[in-house]
Amino acid sequence: xxxxxxxxxxxxxxxxxxxxxxxxxxxxxxxxxxxxxxxxxxxxxxxxxxxxx
Numbered sequence: 177x178x179x180x181x182x183x184x185x186x187x188x189x190x191x192x193x194x195x196x197x198x199x200x201x202x203x204x205x206x207x208x209x210x211x212x213x214x215x216x217x218x219x220x221x222x223x224x225x226x227x228x229x
Contacts, residue, residue: 187219 191197191214198206198217208215 183221185221187221189217190214191217 189197189201189203193208193213193215197203201217201219203217203219205218205220206215207218
């Protein structure tokens with residue numbers, strides 16, 4: 177029996193500021209402190225049946 181877990185509300189990644197991973201993975205919403213070297217990319221799920229790629 178296969179089990180597939182999916183994000184229910186959003187997907188978050190933690191990367192260094194200026195990392196190319198955000199663009200590569202399609203993250204538009206990036207949050208973090210003004211002087212922090214680490215920021216978080218957040219991809220919100222719009223509909224309950226939408227798949228986050």
